[in-house]
Amino acid sequence: xxxxxxxxxxxxxxxxxxxxxxxxxxxxxxxxxxxxxxxxxxxxxxxxxxxxxxxxxxxxxxxxxxxxxxxxxxxxxxxxxxxxxxxxxxxxxxxxxxxxxxxxxxxxxxxxxxxxxxxxxxxxxxxxxxxxxxxxxxxxxxxxxxxxxxxxxxxxxxxxxxxxxxxxxxxxxxxxxxxxxxxxxxxxxxxxxxxxxxxxxxxxxxxxxxxxxxxxxxxxxxxxxxxxxxxxxxxxxxxxxxxxxxxxxxxxxxxxxxxxxxxxxxxxxxxxxxxxxxxxxxxxxxxxxxxxx
Amino acid sequence: xxxxxxxxxxxxxxxxxxxxxxxxxxxxxxxxxxxxxxxxxxxxxxxxxxxxxxxxxxxxxxxxxxxxxxxxxxxxxxxxxxxxxxxxxxxxxxxxxxxxxxxxxxxxxxxxxxxxxxxxxxxxxxxxxxxxxxxxxxxxxxxxxxxxxxxxxxxxxxxxxxxxxxxxxxxxxxxxxxxxxxxxxxxxxxxxxxxxxxxxxxxxxxxxxxxxxxxxxxxxxxxxxxxxxxxxxxxxxxxxxxxxxxxxxxxxxxxxxxxxxxxxxxxxxxxxxxxxxxxxxxxxxxxxxxxxxxxxxxxxxxxxxxxxxxxxxxxxxxxxxxxxxxxxxxxxxxxxxxxxxxxxxxxxxxxxxxxxxxxxxxxxxxxxxxxxxxxxxxxxxxxxxxxxxxxxxxxxxxxxxxxxxxxxxxxxxxxxxxxxxxxxxxxxxxxxxxxxxxxxxxxxxxxxxxxxxxxxx
Numbered sequence: 001x002x003x004x005x006x007x008x009x010x011x012x013x014x015x016x017x018x019x020x021x022x023x024x025x026x027x028x029x030x031x032x033x034x035x036x037x038x039x040x041x042x043x044x045x046x047x048x049x050x051x052x053x054x055x056x057x058x059x060x061x062x063x064x065x066x067x068x069x070x071x072x073x074x075x076x077x078x079x080x081x082x083x084x085x086x087x088x089x090x091x092x093x094x095x096x097x098x099x100x101x102x103x104x105x106x107x108x109x110x111x112x113x114x115x116x117x118x119x120x121x122x123x124x125x126x127x128x129x130x131x132x133x134x135x136x137x138x139x140x141x142x143x144x145x146x147x148x149x150x151x152x153x154x155x156x157x158x159x160x161x162x163x164x165x166x167x168x169x170x171x172x173x174x175x176x177x178x179x180x181x182x183x184x185x186x187x188x189x190x191x192x193x194x195x196x197x198x199x200x201x202x203x204x205x206x207x208x209x210x211x212x213x214x215x216x217x218x219x220x221x222x223x224x225x226x227x228x229x230x231x232x233x234x235x236x237x238x239x240x241x242x243x244x245x246x247x248x249x250x251x252x253x254x255x256x257x258x259x260x261x262x263x264x265x266x267x268x269x270x271x272x273x274x275x276x277x278x279x280x281x282x283x284x285x286x287x288x289x290x291x292x293x
Numbered sequence: 294x295x296x297x298x299x300x301x302x303x304x305x306x307x308x309x310x311x312x313x314x315x316x317x318x319x320x321x322x323x324x325x326x327x328x329x330x331x332x333x334x335x336x337x338x339x340x341x342x343x344x345x346x347x348x349x350x351x352x353x354x355x356x357x358x359x360x361x362x363x364x365x366x367x368x369x370x371x372x373x374x375x376x377x378x379x380x381x382x383x384x385x386x387x388x389x390x391x392x393x394x395x396x397x398x399x400x401x402x403x404x405x406x407x408x409x410x411x412x413x414x415x416x417x418x419x420x421x422x423x424x425x426x427x428x429x430x431x432x433x434x435x436x437x438x439x440x441x442x443x444x445x446x447x448x449x450x451x452x453x454x455x456x457x458x459x460x461x462x463x464x465x466x467x468x469x470x471x472x473x474x475x476x477x478x479x480x481x482x483x484x485x486x487x488x489x490x491x492x493x494x495x496x497x498x499x500x501x502x503x504x505x506x507x508x509x510x511x512x513x514x515x516x517x518x519x520x521x522x523x524x525x526x527x528x529x530x531x532x533x534x535x536x537x538x539x540x541x542x543x544x545x546x547x548x549x550x551x552x553x554x555x556x557x558x559x560x561x562x563x564x565x566x567x568x569x570x571x572x573x574x575x576x577x578x579x580x581x582x583x584x585x586x587x588x589x590x591x592x593x594x595x596x597x598x599x600x601x602x603x604x605x606x607x608x609x610x611x612x613x614x615x616x617x618x619x620x621x622x623x624x625x626x627x628x629x630x631x632x633x634x635x636x637x638x639x640x641x642x643x644x645x646x647x648x649x650x651x652x653x654x655x656x657x658x659x660x661x662x663x664x665x666x667x668x669x670x671x672x673x674x675x676x677x678x679x680x681x682x683x684x685x686x687x688x689x690x691x692x693x694x695x696x697x698x699x700x701x702x703x704x705x706x707x708x709x710x711x712x713x714x715x716x717x718x719x720x721x722x723x724x725x726x727x728x729x730x731x732x733x734x735x736x737x738x739x740x741x742x743x744x745x746x747x748x749x750x
Contacts, residue, residue: 133737135741143643213390
């Protein structure tokens with residue numbers, strides 16, 4: 001009984017089975033031809049470069065993500081070295097894949113914040129109760145007396161994808177262990193306080209102030225601001241003082257006795273170390289070590 | 294007097310409490326000369342002035358102390374006799390700290406400047422002055438739009454063959470709550486104001502003059518209508534009462550109300566042949582042309598519950614806010630917020646040593662109670678998509694959409710919804726039931742956009 005019904009099925013269904021088989025073969029053939037005719041030739045280098053990249057899609061290179069950067073760098077070798085999070089290691093790896101020679105220092109770019117004023121060091125004229133965010137707060141003039149320093153509303157923190165920035169005591173502080181140097185924070189600061197700097201040393205010296213205000217006003221507004229006295233530029237030629245503000249030439253910086261003296265002599269303790277495990281800056285209002293002797 | 298009702302209006306807008314009672318019946322009063330003035334080098338749209346005086350130099354009242362060679366800019370002048378103490382960074386009410394000139398006033402050699410409205414009457418004939426004379430006087434007088442934006446007036450009224458102007462529209466709405474300085478100018482300096490209007494029309498080559506006034510100022514409408522009648526109809530001047538609604542005094546809104554024309558998004562009124570001037574600006578033009586005085590003083594409304602003596606004061610430009618507060622009898626104990634301008638579009642000032650500028654028409658002193666009643670002290674809640682901001686937006690934008698795009702840094706979306714077309718009138722924030730600071734976000738968005746552009750270019 002069972003056998004009979006199976007036989008009946010086979011007898012009736014064979015044309016359908018044949019048709020299915022025929023159609024299957026036909027499509028297989030079309031696909032086979034298409035796969036040969038329409039093959040996309042992918043440069044194996046792109047794949048290799050993509051694998052060498054950190055694959056975090058941070059956008060620091062200016063492209064949408066690691067894949068598009070890989071594609072671009074293979075066709076245009078001038079883009080080599082744009083990967084800030086990867087740093088020189090990645091650049092060397094890509095150079096190896098592309099048979100290129102790396103030139104330049106290759107020092108990783110890291111942000112430094114040109115302000116060291118915590119909440120208790122700053123002067124405020126009024127309470128700000130608007131939208132919480134640096135750009136909005138900056139649009140309200142003179143809430144914080146200093147028009148140049150860190151506002152502490154975390155515009156940079158919101159842009160950092162690596163949890164490497166935090167507001168501590170009303171001041172943005174960079175965690176150099178986590179920082180990849182993508183530069184998003186520098187683009188997010190309305191006061192342009194964050195500068196991307198080549199870290200030739202593990203610990204860099206910097207002038208932690210951005211105030212172009214005259215010395216007298218800076219003193220009234222902030223306990224730790226640069227008053228533009230020019231003592232540091234007299235001690236060490238790495239420093240220049242312009243517009244009431246001292247600046248360090250980061251590209252030429254090396255630890256030296258002259259630089260150390262300049263740091264010790266700074267009357268407001270504004271020259272500080274920044275970087276992984278950097279020593280804590282002199283406390284606000286403390287007299288310079290050199291004059292204490 | 295029959296009740297005047299303005300029927301002309303524009304779609305959108307709100308009706309905030311007018312609060313004009315503080316100062317509307319107080320006549321313009323010249324204030325005593327302060328000990329020190331601080332004249333900012335950037336009081337207008339366009340290029341910042343370069344100081345033409347040095348430290349310790351003696352200056353005379355009306356002397357030019359800063360100028361710029363750029364086309365869109367306006368010279369600045371010393372309002373007092375004195376010596377230049379310093380050229381330094383000073384607090385600016387809108388853009389933070391900018392350069393300015395601090396002048397120590399020569400106490401023995403200064404008289405309080407009195408208004409010059411007595412020199413004008415109905416016999417004033419603008420045809421005594423050539424177009425070049427008017428334009429030169431306006432340029433040398435450093436006159437800018439005194440309604441708030443501070444666009445150099447010379448650029449507006451100078452004949453421009455590429456954009457011929459047909460209609461001169463005088464913005465006499467003063468739709469912002471608390472402010473009454475233009476109202477008092479119209480009432481007290483009627484002939485000076487009309488002289489300025491006619492001079493501006495002559496310079497700009499405008500045949501028609503329309504004066505748009507909100508119908509909550511019936512006295513001003515009556516005074517001006519009678520004055521225009523007395524002029525004898527030599528010029529086509531018409532006083533147009535418009536509906537009292539905020540922001541009736543926005544130039545795009547006023548053009549829509551009075552002339553029924555729409556200014557295309559992204560362009561300015563001259564493209565459709567209209568030139569819009571503010572009341573105070575016209576009075577300043579008349580003074581500059583007829584007497585040669587430059588713009589060194591202006592009428593400032595001091596209003597609000599938190600000031601002892603509200604009123605309309607004739608103030609030297611560069612006087613510090615704290616000096617004006619002292620002249621007005623000081624702040625009351627409940628003072629919580631000082632706003633330069635009105636409560637809708639003004640700027641809160643944090644530093645009371647901020648000097649007054651050519652564009653500061655009012656100082657509003659709010660109490661703690663008034664500030665707490667205002668939206669932003671309350672809890673913000675999520676947008677409920679009620680669409681009230683879309684109904685009131687006079688520019689027909691989608692404010693909540695733009696605000697949310699800005700909040701999440703999606704400037705591409707914000708631009709798709711015409712972020713830059715916002716006139717920042719504040720209607721959307723005013724009506725928002727969720728207390729979202731929509732205008733605040735839009736302003737932030739404009740700043741973000743400007744920064745992105747600067748970085749690219």
